Amino acid sequence: MLAKNLKQVDIRKVDLESLSKFLVDNGEKAFKAKQVMEWLWKKSATSFDQMTNLSLSTRELLAQHYVINPVSVDNTQISNDGTIKSAFRLYDSHLVEGVLIPTTSRMTACISSQVGCSLTCKFCATGYMDRKRNLDPGEIYDQVVQIKKQSEENFNQPLTNIVYMGMGEPLLNYKNVLESVELITSPKGLGMSPKRITVSTAGIAKMIKKLADDQVKFNLALSLHAANDIKRNQIMPINEQNSLEALRDALKYYYAATKNTVTYEYIVFNNFNDNLSDAEELYQFTRHLPCKVNIIEYNPISEADFTNTGEDKLDKFSNYLSKKGVNVRVRRSRGKDIDAACGQLANKNK
Structure with a gap:
């Protein structure tokens, strides 16, 4: 309103x-x-x-x-697998998207932190949008409230997890994101555990160090997708100012301060970053501190020519890491049929 x-x-x-x-x-x-x-x-x-x-x-x-300027649900789409994508209307008529991802063990809200994004990652639909503005803490909080309601109404289950993996780069909206986490976790707010919250970043070294200095209690995930500066520069321009060496140093600093295990997200693109040499580079990058690696299926978007790697190469890639002792998990996509999967959020349903 x-x-x-x-x-x-x-x-x-x-x-x-x-x-x-x-x-x-x-x-x-x-x-x-x-x-x-x-x-x-x-x-x-x-x-x-x-x-x-x-x-x-x-x-x-x-x-x-x-x-009071509450976020309202403009419309929703329900995937064949039960995933629910919502377009949230803000008080100034902008739209952002959020997703409820239901599984047998958890109900996860994937929420946005910005209207659009400024980072231009080549594989992400949001990266092809302009960044209009940051979301304020209340607008981030409202997404959680609305998705929590969907979880209870559609599945009779409480919301269990929150990931800041929707539209925008959370660490470029640092103050508002941290304030929203406080609203969501405080006993005076929604009272959720910070251990149930993961903030994902494309990799801004100085802000990762600030998370350490601020002694955050939530989980941190790095969208890595290539452990080679030349390749990462091609798909994630942010890497040109935040090299893998700078990110590794920032993550070491973060872990030393917080003792929080870091999660690395790695989308496997066919014939780009899915060979065993890429797996070895990933191992070398991740071995410096306790971590988890999520191997993620690529979800095609119309703006890019990338394709997902084959099952055989995916298995060889993940098995290579497992044999090296890496805590690795392959994440299967949810909500692809409604453009709700990782990297697909772009307000197409408005």
């Missing part, structure tokens, strides 16, 4: 102290600010009318000066 009054402030961007002062200045009790915050972040209220333990006059006062 668009704000009707340009002087209205988005209440979800106001801290407790400021809201408390506003209420006191307007003849209200300071403790009501905590009640409002509980409605916003624990109960996920999207209107002041829902705040039923506040008097009508208090709700009217809030509505005169503040607005």
Whole structure:
């Protein structure tokens, strides 16, 4: 919903102290600010009318000066495998996409952190879009709330995991992403465990070090896709400013500070990065610290000419790593038929 009054402030961007002062200045009790915050972040209220333990006059006062800009579900698509992709409409009419990925053991929300993306990875549909803006913490939080609701309504299961692997580069929206994690994990918010959250990055060395300095509790995944600078430069231009050596040093720094195991994501492209020599390079890159490697099927997009590697080469690649002692898992794609799989999010269903 668009704000009707340009002087209205988005209440979800106001801290407790400021809201408390506003209420006191307007003849209200300071403790009501905590009640409002509980409605916003624990109960996920999207209107002041829902705040039923506040008097009508208090709700009217809030509505005169503040607005809530909730994310709404513009439309949804359901895959043959049960995956649900949603186009989320933001208050300024932009769209982002999020995905509920159901399996027998977990319900995972894949959420976006930016409208579009600036990194231009050659295999990713979002990379062919312009970056319009960063999402604010409330907009990231809202995606989780909506997907959590879908999990409960469609599968009668609670949401178990969250991955920041949708549209955008999370570490280029650092402050808002960390604030959203706080809203999702805080007992005053959704109360989820940070160990159930994974933030994925294309690889920005200085921001990985900042994660270490900030002692984050969530999991970190690096979208690697090539352990050779020449190849990685071809598909991920970000590598030109963040070489594999710089990333390796940043990840060592991160692990030393947090003791969090790093996950490497590696999409296998046919005749590009799927030979045993590529597997050896991947092993050499990953052996420096405790880690997991997810080998991911490529999901074709119309903008790129890449194709997925064959099953035989995929098996040889993963077996090579396993024999080297690497904790490796092959991730099968979900939601390909509705463009909801890894690398396919591009608002095509709007």
